[in-house]
Amino acid sequence: SRPEKVLAAQGITQRYSGVLALQDVTLAIGRGSFSAILGPNGAGKSTLALVLGGMLEPTAGRVLRADATARICLVPEGRRLFGQLSVRENLLLGGYGAKLDRRGIRERIDEVLAIMPRSIQEALARPAVTLSGGERQMLALGRALMARPDVILLDEPSLGLAPVLIDQVYDVLADLHRQGTTIVVIEQMATYALEYARALVVLDRGRVVYDGPASGAAAEQALKAGYVGEH
Numbered sequence: 001s002r003p004e005k006v007l008a009a010q011g012i013t014q015r016y017s018g019v020l021a022l023q024d025v026t027l028a029i030g031r032g033s034f035s036a037i038l039g040p041n042g043a044g045k046s047t048l049a050l051v052l053g054g055m056l057e058p059t060a061g062r063v064l065r066a067d068a069t070a071r072i073c074l075v076p077e078g079r080r081l082f083g084q085l086s087v088r089e090n091l092l093l094g095g096y097g098a099k100l101d102r103r104g105i106r107e108r109i110d111e112v113l114a115i116m117p118r119s120i121q122e123a124l125a126r127p128a129v130t131l132s133g134g135e136r137q138m139l140a141l142g143r144a145l146m147a148r149p150d151v152i153l154l155d156e157p158s159l160g161l162a163p164v165l166i167d168q169v170y171d172v173l174a175d176l177h178r179q180g181t182t183i184v185v186i187e188q189m190a191t192y193a194l195e196y197a198r199a200l201v202v203l204d205r206g207r208v209v210y211d212g213p214a215s216g217a218a219a220e221q222a223l224k225a226g227y228v229g230e231h
């Protein structure tokens with residue numbers, strides 16, 4: 001039997017005035033999968049992330065979710081955090097929609113901190129702006145986790161991070177994946193994503209040019225043809 005799909009894009013086209021950012025993109029994400037969506041600069045990755053995350057209504061096509069209550073969380077590129085608010089307050093904002101009481105919130109924060117590196121646990125009272133790039137990326141992920149998402153989409157989680165920090169982020173994602181969360185990483189750089197992902201979509205100039213297993217000759221060929229970079 002085919003694995004159940006938790007999220008799918010059907011014929012997505014996105015036009016920004018003159019620019020055709022996505023052209024008839026169709027793909028499906030299996031429940032519990034670890035997927036990578038890779039493509040070179042300008043391929044349409046951020047646009048697809050916004051569409052899949054429900055933040056952007058595309059020009060044409062639709063996004064389908066397996067069930068209406070599935071929580072899809074997008075961790076955007078650039079780690080949009082509230083810099084002047086503390087780490088703890090940033091986490092609280094992530095749990096805002098969860099309608100928890102004080103005790104529930106405390107438990108949820110503890111649950112999220114348990115999988116964050118020590119440096120985040122120790123920085124709870126500090127303004128987010130004082131965190132390093134890697135810590136910010138981790139906090140952005142932690143904030144998304146406050147909603148206990150079923151699917152977590154990350155737009156360029158490795159961007160601007162030193163390799164050791166990229167490993168840290170991906171190790172946390174691997175933990176979440178083991179616990180049953182569906183993970184979708186959207187990256188320009190292939191190396192780290194391909195160490196973890198089993199499913200791969202390659203985008204090039206707004207089109208899907210590959211959709212299949214993340215390893216094997218066909219995947220390698222598609223990545224080479226799409227000029228997807230390596231670290």
Ligand code: ATP
Binds near residue numbers: 045
């Ligand atoms: P990058 O890695 O450079 O962010 P990307 O693969 O994420 O690229 P997108 O950011 O989705 O690609 O952009 C796809 C195309 O759409 C590009 O040509 C880009 O210039 C254009 N584009 C993206 N956002 C907008 C916007 N808000 N208005 C106009 N054009 C846009």
